[in-house]
Amino acid sequence: MADYLxxxxxxxxxxPGVQALxxxxxxxxxxxxxxxxxxxGAGKSTLMKCMFGIYKMDKGQIYMNGKAVTIKDPIDALSxxxxxxxxxxxxxxxxxxxxxxFLGRYPQKKVLGFIxxxxxxxxxxxxxxxxxxxxxxxxxKQKVGxxxxxxxxxxxxxxxxxANCKVLILDEPTSSLTQNEVDSLFAIIKNLKSNGVAxxxxxxxxxxxxxxxxxxxxxxxxxxVGTWEAKxxxxxxxxxxxxxRELTNLFPKKENVPGEVVFEVEDFTSINPKSFRHVSxxxxxxxxxxxxxxxxxQRTELMEGxxxxxSKSSGKVMLHGKELHINRPKDxxxxxxxxxxxxxxxxxxxxxxxxxDNISISSLKNYLDYKISINSGKVxxxxxxxxxxxxxxxxSSKTPIKSLSGGNQQKVIIxxxxxxxxxVLILDEPTRxxxxxAKYEIYCIIADLAKQGKSILMISSEMGEILGMSDRIMVMxxxxxxxxxxxxxATQENVMALATKFxx
Amino acid sequence: xxxxxxxxxxxxxVKSNPIVFLLVIASIFVGIFVENFFSWGSLGNLISNTxxxxxxxxxxxxxxxxxxxxxxxxxxxxxxxxxxGVLIQRASYAGRRFxxxxxxxxxxxxxxxxxxxxxxxxxxxxGFIISRLKVPPFITTLGTxxxxxxxxxxxxxxxxxxxxxxxxxxxxxxxxxxVDGFYLPYLLFIAAIFGVLFWFIYNKTCHGKYMxxxxxxxxxxxxxxxxxxxxxxxxxxIAGVMYALAGYLxxxxxxxxxxxxxSGYELEAIAGCxxxxxxxxxxxxxxxxxxVGVLVFELLKIVLQFLxxxxxxxxxxxxxxxxxxxxxxxxxxIAKK
Numbered sequence: 001m002a003d004y005l006x007x008x009x010x011x012x013x014x015x016p017g018v019q020a021l022x023x024x025x026x027x028x029x030x031x032x033x034x035x036x037x038x039x040x041g042a043g044k045s046t047l048m049k050c051m052f053g054i055y056k057m058d059k060g061q062i063y064m065n066g067k068a069v070t071i072k073d074p075i076d077a078l079s080x081x082x083x084x085x086x087x088x089x090x091x092x093x094x095x096x097x098x099x100x101x102f103l104g105r106y107p108q109k110k111v112l113g114f115i116x117x118x119x120x121x122x123x124x125x126x127x128x129x130x131x132x133x134x135x136x137x138x139x140x141k142q143k144v145g146x147x148x149x150x151x152x153x154x155x156x157x158x159x160x161x162x163a164n165c166k167v168l169i170l171d172e173p174t175s176s177l178t179q180n181e182v183d184s185l186f187a188i189i190k191n192l193k194s195n196g197v198a199x200x201x202x203x204x205x206x207x208x209x210x211x212x213x214x215x216x217x218x219x220x221x222x223x224x225v226g227t228w229e230a231k232x233x234x235x236x237x238x239x240x241x242x243x244x245r246e247l248t249n250l251f252p253k254k255e256n257v258p259g260e261v262v263f264e265v266e267d268f269t270s271i272n273p274k275s276f277r278h279v280s281x282x283x284x285x286x287x288x289x290x291x292x293x294x295x296x297x298q299r300t301e302l303m304e305g306x307x308x309x310x311s312k313s314s315g316k317v318m319l320h321g322k323e324l325h326i327n328r329p330k331d332x333x334x335x336x337x338x339x340x341x342x343x344x345x346x347x348x349x350x351x352x353x354x355x356x357d358n359i360s361i362s363s364l365k366n367y368l369d370y371k372i373s374i375n376s377g378k379v380x381x382x383x384x385x386x387x388x389x390x391x392x393x394x395x396s397s398k399t400p401i402k403s404l405s406g407g408n409q410q411k412v413i414i415x416x417x418x419x420x421x422x423x424v425l426i427l428d429e430p431t432r433x434x435x436x437x438a439k440y441e442i443y444c445i446i447a448d449l450a451k452q453g454k455s456i457l458m459i460s461s462e463m464g465e466i467l468g469m470s471d472r473i474m475v476m477x478x479x480x481x482x483x484x485x486x487x488x489x490a491t492q493e494n495v496m497a498l499a500t501k502f503x504x
Numbered sequence: 505x506x507x508x509x510x511x512x513x514x515x516x517x518v519k520s521n522p523i524v525f526l527l528v529i530a531s532i533f534v535g536i537f538v539e540n541f542f543s544w545g546s547l548g549n550l551i552s553n554t555x556x557x558x559x560x561x562x563x564x565x566x567x568x569x570x571x572x573x574x575x576x577x578x579x580x581x582x583x584x585x586x587x588x589g590v591l592i593q594r595a596s597y598a599g600r601r602f603x604x605x606x607x608x609x610x611x612x613x614x615x616x617x618x619x620x621x622x623x624x625x626x627x628x629x630x631g632f633i634i635s636r637l638k639v640p641p642f643i644t645t646l647g648t649x650x651x652x653x654x655x656x657x658x659x660x661x662x663x664x665x666x667x668x669x670x671x672x673x674x675x676x677x678x679x680x681x682x683v684d685g686f687y688l689p690y691l692l693f694i695a696a697i698f699g700v701l702f703w704f705i706y707n708k709t710c711h712g713k714y715m716x717x718x719x720x721x722x723x724x725x726x727x728x729x730x731x732x733x734x735x736x737x738x739x740x741x742i743a744g745v746m747y748a749l750a751g752y753l754x755x756x757x758x759x760x761x762x763x764x765x766x767s768g769y770e771l772e773a774i775a776g777c778x779x780x781x782x783x784x785x786x787x788x789x790x791x792x793x794x795x796v797g798v799l800v801f802e803l804l805k806i807v808l809q810f811l812x813x814x815x816x817x818x819x820x821x822x823x824x825x826x827x828x829x830x831x832x833x834x835x836x837x838i839a840k841k
Contacts, residue, residue: 309727333729347727350720352787361717362728364710373708416728 004063005030005198006082006167011050011060013043013222015433020046022222024060028167028198033189035201035213035230039242039463043222044202048169051200052084053077075104081166085156085173093145098127100144101159126162134158134188150177157185161192168192169200172295174208186212204294206235206500218242235500236493243463243492251468252444256451258287258471263337263424263455265306268315276302276479279315283424283455288446290470291459293499298479299459300342303426307332307339319423333362338417339426342459344406344433348413351402355394356383358401358412363419386415390445407438414445425449426457431465443469463492478502523779523829527800531807538810544686546806548679551688552757554802555695556750561773561780561798562702562791563746566739568777569719571786572634572641574740576649577747577773580626581766583656584619584751589665589761591615597667601660612672619748626652627744631737649770656763664762668755676756691753698746703791711738719786775822776801779829801825 006028013021021043028034036044049055051062053071062069064080071077077084091100099106102123109119127140136154144152153173160168170189174182189199189212201213209216210230218225218241225241264282276298283289293299304310306317308326317324319335326332332339341347350358360367360379367378383397390411394404401409410430417425430446431439446469450456460466466473473485475498482498518525535542560577567574590601595609626648633644681687706712714735717725726732750769755761780797782789804825808818 307727329727330729330731339727341724341727347721347723350717350724350787352783352785353716353720357713357716357720361713361725361730364713368710373704374710374713376708 004028005065006051007063007066008047008051009061009063011047012058013046013050013055014058020222021050021057021060023224024219024222025224026051026200026217027227028200029215030166030198031193031196032214033193033199033201033212035203035209035216036219037202037204037209037216037238037242038219038225039461042219042242044219045171046222047219048084048171048200048202051077051167052082052169078163078165081164082169083160083163083165083167084169084171085153085160086171091144091152091156094143096141096143097131097138097147097155098123098140100155101127101130101140101162130158130162134161135184150181153177154181154185157188161188165197167198167200169202171202172204173201174203174205182208204296204500206238209238210235239493239496243496250440250443250464252440252447254288254447254450254469254471256286256453259285259453261285262320264316264318264321266316266318268302268305268317269313270298270301270305270479271311271313272301274479275310276305276476279476279479279481281474281481281484283457285455286450286453287471288450288456288458288469290466290473291457291476292461292463292466292473292495293476295461296478297476297499299476300428301479302476303339303428303457303459304341307337307426309339309341333420333422336421336423337426338420338422338424340410340413340417340428340430342428342432344409344413349401349409352400354398355387355392355401355404355412356380356397359383359386359415359419362416366419382419386412386418390415391441405438407434407442410434410438410442411445414442418449422454424455424457426459428459429461430458431460431462463495466490466495467492475499521796522832523825524796524800527803527807531803534807534810541806541810544684546810548687548689550799550802550806551692552677553805554799555689555691556754556757557769557772557776557802558695558795558798559698559746559750559753560769561776561794562698563743563750564770564773565702565777565782565789565791565794566715567641567743568774568782568784569715569786569789570736570739571719571722571784572736572739573645573774574630574743575642575645575770576626576630576652577645577743577770578766578768579649579652579656579770580623580744580747581751581754581769582761582763583626583652583659583766584623584748585755585758585761585765586656586660586665586751586763587622588615588619588752589668589755590659591618592669592672592755593665593667594669599667601663601665609669612669612675616749616752619752620745623744623746623748623751624741625744627741627747628737630744631740634740635733635736653763660761660763662763664760665755666760668759672756673759676753691757694753698749699791699795705742706791711735715739716787719783719788721787772801773798775826778833779826781833784830800829 004027008026011021011024024043024047026036026047038044046055050057051071053073053076062071069080071080107119107122108116111117124140131138131140136158144155147155157173173185177185192199203209210233213230215227216230216233216238217227218238220242261282262285266280268279269277279302291299301310305312308328308331317326324335356379360382364374367375369375386392387394387397392408392411394408401412427446431442434442446456446458458469467490471487473490473495475482475485475495477499482501485494540546560581564574564577591607591610592612592615593600595604630644630648633639634641676691678690679687714725714730717730718732718735722732751766754765776798777789777794778784778797779800780793782793804822805818808821
């Protein structure tokens with residue numbers, strides 16, 4: 001055991017409704033880069049958050065140099081020499097680079113021998129030295145808010161390096177970096193390696209993984225699949241190991257055959273040059289079009305653009321051959337387009353409001369007496385009908401939605417959209433954070449909607465879901481549409497190949 | 505078994521409204537030991553005071569439910585009182601702010617109309633700044649309250665306004681019933697009408713439902729097709745109209761107006777709403793709750809007055825009640841998590 005600098009053994013962690021980690025393990029050697037791979041939602045970030053003390057493990061043990069240790073919180077982790085660069089960056093924009101890097105451990109000096117104040121001179125000098133060491137050409141007094149996302153990411157990496165850590169966790173460090181910046185990151189990593197630092201490297205970019213890492217651990221559904229020497233692996237063998245699972249009977253049988261083209265999107269381009277561009281596709285009546293791609297492929301951004309949440313610089317949306325002018329969600333809704341957003345919490349549920357209010361909010365206009373007074377009887381019927389039809393488990397329709405499980409919340413929001421009887425339904429990660437049983441119910445609802453003749457656009461990061469549900473799959477990579485695959489031709493490998501087309 | 509469930513229910517009611525319960529006990533106690541507390545006179549007094557505060561609190565409640573606030577409420581009340589006062593001064597009154605040639609004596613209902621329009625315009629300005637320019641409500645109304653106060657000083661030249669038409673005063677101080685027996689002030693009916701109207705708006709109209717949705721999750725409401733900007737705009741316009749109405753009534757009730765009138769009323773209204781269970785984190789609040797909150801606050805004042813507490817201490821007690829009430833209220837939600 002003492003061969004390993006850090007070892008995580010038999011880690012379990014459950015969130016309400018999902019078993020995020022199921023007997024996961026990880027073994028890190030000093031001076032090695034260890035890649036951690038898996039599909040979105042495989043539990044990579046969760047495992048790292050357990051190591052860094054952000055989450056408490058339900059079960060499991062961490063060993064450092066063979067000795068059992070407990071990591072209470074991030075401060076504890078840092079004091080034990082573990083540093084982490086998070087997937088979602090959290091720098092404070094209004095503060096300078098040096099203030100961000102030394103946040104929580106400001107050097108102090110005493111004025112008049114007894115009044116402690118922050119020693120800005122020392123802090124700025126140390127920061128400049130550090131930036132020089134990692135070859136970043138910034139001034140320590142620059143405000144972090146003035147940097148680009150990729151520059152912020154580099155500063156965050158410098159911050160982690162400055163902690164003089166023994167273990168460095170990099171969670172998707174290159175997702176917003178340019179090739180030059182990736183090169184300088186790799187130089188930093190090689191430097192750290194030679195100093196005996198163990199690095200955990202999480203990324204979806206296969207060629208990067210093979211280029212930089214020594215070992216690769218693969219996870220699937222919160223479980224440990226195995227660890228291999230990087231040189232034993234190829235891109236194809238990694239993909240097979242990542243997604244290779246039984247997919248039988250997880251999905252309901254889809255009975256209908258898609259009809260005529262209903263909805264068309266032409267040359268859709270974002271105002272943000274790094275986001276979606278020149279995307280065209282169409283969808284037929286009763287068709288489920290799966291939208292696949294890796295994190296950062298701009299699938300959500302594209303759909304939000306179509307739905308009027310984000311702005312576009314060019315592009316047309318047509319329903320039954322008639323162009324729609326959508327500038328805000330209301331315009332889309334009025335034209336029969338609905339969208340289940342990616343994050344239930346931030347843009348889906350209205351937590352303190354009741355199940356009934358959450359279902360009826362976007363269709364209230366249909367239930368007015370004398371054009372002003374809401375007919376409670378009609379709304380009650382709508383709610384009852386939905387609760388019954390979708391098997392929503394709730395104590396009553398007056399229960400606040402936040403006390404329901406994720407799967408039931410999702411059904412409520414699907415119900416909200418169906419109340420408007422849309423023709424086109426955009427579903428962005430419809431089963432994220434939902435347990436297996438409820439997932440199947442949601443798949444049945446989706447298949448049923450397609451049967452009723454609705455056109456469904458389903459973004460999903462779960463390969464199984466995409467392959468099991470879609471009539472046709474659209475794959476995106478780096479903001480562009482890289483291809484369409486018919487159901488009969490679809491395999492995990494050819495979807496992955498399109499999804500990583502521009503990843504080098 | 506059945507008996508137990510009833511006592512459980514009572515315990516539950518007490519537990520969920522601790523401050524209300526304490527005040528009821530306190531007022532029964534005061535009623536027993538202090539003469540004249542239980543009298544038609546003090547009841548009428550309580551009703552009249554509560555009615556005007558309730559109208560203001562109704563206005564503020566919409567702002568609070570959408571996670572906003574309205575600090576300009578008190579100054580808007582004062583401004584409306586002064587405008588009403590000046591326009592309603594008798595032509596024969598010696599101390600008129602403007603001579604009868606400049607501003608003639610007007611019918612009090614025309615004056616009401618003018619005052620409400622001005623209230624709506626101020627509300628529209630607040631709502632525009634908040635919903636379109638995206639300035640936080642706290643800052644917006646902090647600014648407009650100062651502006652409104654300034655306008656009021658300019659308009660009145662900081663002089664007290666008096667000499668109102670008798671019919672105007674009678675409208676508000678008038679009552680049904682005997683002076684020294686059972687009576688109900690007209691204000692009770694005005695407040696009741698608006699209470700019912702607001703209950704209708706909050707529970708039965710799209711505007712009301714959208715308001716709660718915005719407070720619950722503004723992004724989700726927007727994505728669900730709610731016109732969040734216009735809903736917020738309407739809330740502040742309605743609020744402005746309510747303050748104007750309250751100001752119009754307050755001037756008549758007091759028999760005079762001055763620029764300092766209404767000062768601090770916004771805080772009382774916000775306190776009343778929060779005591780009544782309007783959540784400062786948005787999305788929660790009912791009209792009966794607002795009524796109870798305002799009533800509790802006014803009851804507290806009268807209890808303290810009857811107990812002969814030095815008025816200076818009143819502020820300390822009122823402040824404590826606000827903090828304790830909200831702290832107890834929030835515990836309900838913390839425990840649920």
